[in-house]
Amino acid sequence: MQDIEKTKEELTVELQAARKLISELWSIETDRQLAEEALKESEQFLRSTLDCLSANIALLDNQGNILHVNKAWNDFARQNGLYPNDVSIGTNYLDICDKASGTYAKEAVHFAKGIRSVAGGETDFFILEYPCDSPTKRRWFAGRVTPFPGESPRKVVVAHEEITERKMAEEEMRESEIRFRRITDSALDAILMIDPQGKVSFWNPAAERLLGYTKDEASGQDLHSLIAPERYFDAYTTGFEKFHHTGQGDAIGKTLELFARIKDGREIPISLSLSSLLTADGWHAVGIIRDNSELQRLEKVKDDLERISRHNLKSPLTGIINIPELLMDDDNLTVQQKNMLNLVIVSGRKMLLQINSSLDLYKIESGTYDFLPQECDLLEIIKGVCELLGRGIGFNPNKVYIHENYTPNDTTGLSIYSDSGLLEIVLLNLIKNAVEAxxxxxxxxxxxxxxxxxxxxxxxxxxxxxxxxxxxFFEKYTTAGKSGGTGLGTYSAAIMTRAIGGTIFMTTSDEIGTKVTVCIPKVPRS
Structure with a gap:
């Protein structure tokens, strides 16, 4: 009886142990099911993620067999007639690449070699960019191979991404660069560029010929230290600081007449045109330089010839003016004959005035003008100019109203000491300009x-x-709306006024019209 009760106790213990085991097994099974559901969800999420990618992606084992592909891989296969037999799950992708034939067979074999190097652990990454045209358009792809995380044997991920748009842009950029190089290499003008630090980053063959430095010698050098005369350094330092931050400057968008120091140390006259270019690393400056040496030489020859010609014309022209003046004293002349002689005198005086104007302008510009003041009757000069213009360009001199404001007892106000010849030219140009306008x-x-x-x-x-x-208004060759205008009238008036110590300025508006004001010292300043 005792043995039976003892057995019941043992059975009770065993039953409790069995219940506990069943509970633990149930918990383990529940955890397993939850883990499987989580794994399924994870796999679904991974598949969805891979299917959202534009790249054609496949997972291969270490022998090259396809274990998994994404939607883009299957879609590409269908569109190119390869699905389902050629590149589907279970197919050996390495065999496909090794047996490739036709135009792109070389690239396929090279890509298979890359897969094997990653699968064998020789490298952790391989990429190949290759062409793969369709029947209707050009295409490029980038094939990438990377190891798949996990235990041995090693698996690899193969991804093919279309890069046609990028390749087309690169090709267009290369063609554009070739065109640019051909243009700059054939240009007669020097073309150069400096980076945001002022270092030479471009130097065409014309720059080599003009400035004496080869491209290799100039590249990376500070441009201004290389070719700028020392007297320009202060202005450059000030201007470049502003340009470095804004791309703006007094010289940008303009053509400047300067001097450049070439490799042998000589200075040559140049025209420099500057523009700015903004890139990712900051503002760059592009300069076009033209050698003005020959132009200046030819201009000097031209000026010399013109000056000599004008000088040689003065003597015979004086005779042409004087002879009619002598004939005018003859009482037997008719009114018509006197008018004709007067026309010859006026035309001759006008021509002589223009010759003197050209000669004086040359002297002022070349720094050889010698100011010799003399007493001038300003009112008589103005009246003479009006009369000359009246006969010369056919307008009524009476339309010029002269107002002289001075105190009648102050006789010193009636005359000034200046260069009467220059004053006559100044007033002739300004009054003529006002009449024509x-x-x-x-x-x-x-x-x-x-x-x-x-x-x-x-x-x-x-x-x-x-x-x-x-x-x-007072700059050289400035003109607008005047047929045959040279743009020298107001320019010569301005520099001649300054040559005799005076000032000149202009004010204009639709309400008041135009006023040109000339202020001249009554007596030359020391």
Whole structure:
């Protein structure tokens, strides 16, 4: 009886142990099921993620057998007639590459070699960019091979991504660069570029010929230390600091007449045109340099010839003017004959004035003008100019209204000491310019005023100056709206006024018209 009860106790213990084991097994099974569900979810997430990628992706074992592919891989296979037999799951991808034939067989064999190197652990990464044209268009792909994380034997991930757009852009860039090189290599002007630090980054063959430095010698050098005369350094240092931060500067977008120091140490005259270029690393400057040596030599020859010709014309022209003046004293001349002789005199005087103007302008520009002041009757000069213009360009001299503002008892206000020849040319150009700019029969006003030191002449007309030339009214060759205009009238008036110690400026608007003001010392300053 005791043995039976003892057995029951043992059975009870065993039953409890069995229940505990069953509970643990149930827990383990539950955990396993949960793990399997999580794994399935993870696999589904991975598949969905891979299917969202544009690259054609396959997982291979170490023998090259395809274990898994994404949607893009299958879609590409279908579109190119390869699915389901050629590149589907279970197919050996290495065999496909090894047996490839035709145009791209070489690339396929090379790619298979890359797969084997990653699968064998020789390398952890392989990439090959290769062409693979369809029947209708050119295509490029990048094939990448990487190891798949996990235990041995090693598996690899193969991904093919289309890179046609990038390759086309690169090809277009290469062609553009070839065209650019051909243009710059054949250019007669020196073309160069500096980086944001002022170092030479481009130097064409014309720059080598002009400046004496080869491309290798110039590249990486500070441009201004290389070719700029020392007197330009301060201006460059100031200007380059602004350019470095903004790409702007006083020289950008302009053509400058400067000097460059070439390799043998000589300085040559040049024209420099500058522009700015912004890239990822900052502002670059592009310069085009033209050698002005021959141009300056030819201009000097031209100026010399013109000056000699004008000088040689003065003597016979003086005779042409004097002879009609002598004939005018003959009482037997008819009115018509006197008018014709007077026309010859006026035309001759105008031509002589133009010759003198050209000679004086050359002297001022070349620094050889010698200011020899003499007493001048300003009112008589203005009246003479009006009469000359009236006969020369056929306008009524009476349309010029002259106002002289001075105190009648102050006789010193009636004359000044200056260069009468230059004054006549200045006033002729300014009054002629006002007449040509005004509407027919509109008056031209010339106001003369004096103070203790200066004489001020204001020439006014009702027409405003064209907006396109207002800022450069006194610059050389500036003209607008005048047929046959040379753009030298106001320029010569300005530099001649300054040559005799005076000042000149212009104001203009639609409301007041145009006023040109000339201020001349009554007595030359020391």
């Amino acid at each position: 005004s509407v027919l029969d509109e008056p031209i006003e010339v106001s003369i005023s004096y103070d203790s030191a200066n004489c001020t002449i204001v020439i006014s007309n009702s027409r405003p100056v064209s907006t396109e030339i207002r800022d450069k």
